[in-house]
Amino acid sequence: MSDLILTLGDTSASRAPDEAQLLLHGHPRDRAALSALAGFDLSDTMLASTAGSGWHALHLSPDEWLLVGPNGGRGDMAARFAEAPIVLSLVDISDRSVGIDLTGPLADDLLAGGCPLDLATLSPGGCTRTLFGKVTVLLWRRDDGWRMSHARSYDAYVVDLLCAVAEDLASP
């Protein structure tokens, strides 16, 4: 689905597709073992993402990776970690958060309207949690634009703020 939230010239914000999100915590020294379980290499560079077999892993904290992948694969991915011989935690947060995809020349300006972060510090594939207005959001710079995801219960606030920023940018 791609429900349009707003357009601003060639820039648009739309509802991100429903995807599986599994939050993995493990010790940084176990990164190789965690990568083997995931089936692809998990980044050891903070705020960077890696990809493999349809999944992405976002390195959000020294001991934390967010696995994002196809909804249908979430059971299989979770099962790989179930009998792991190392200490880890894997939490399915797919239904907790919702995402918004921002594409176009003014996507950075839309985000900057609510976000204190220097967006230029994130190169493609880069990811981080930060604030958008008063809400913790996850920003992920993808090849075709930004993915912003946040707690479902804050979605109305986030959308309202995004629309307010767009209104400001549109006014002469």
Next chain:
Amino acid sequence: MLLIECPHCGPRAEIEFRYSGEAHMVRPAAAAACDDATWAAYLYLRDNVRGEHAERWRHTHGCGQFFNVVRDTLTDRVVTTYPAGHARSAAGGEI
């Protein structure tokens, strides 16, 4: 607004963080056995320095990690930051 260097995420705006009190407070080893004065000191007594102060911060709206900041309480200048569990760094003097 302060710009604080998270040891894991780099420089970020102050509003992404929460202050968490003086750093390097050591819990008495035999907590159940220690006397009231020792326990009270651990709970309540803080240096309240005028100048460089080592304190704990948490990158709440970021990586979520606790870490340490040496901040000058007079000028509000952040002198240095370093990961939790590390000794107070050279810029700030002894532990």
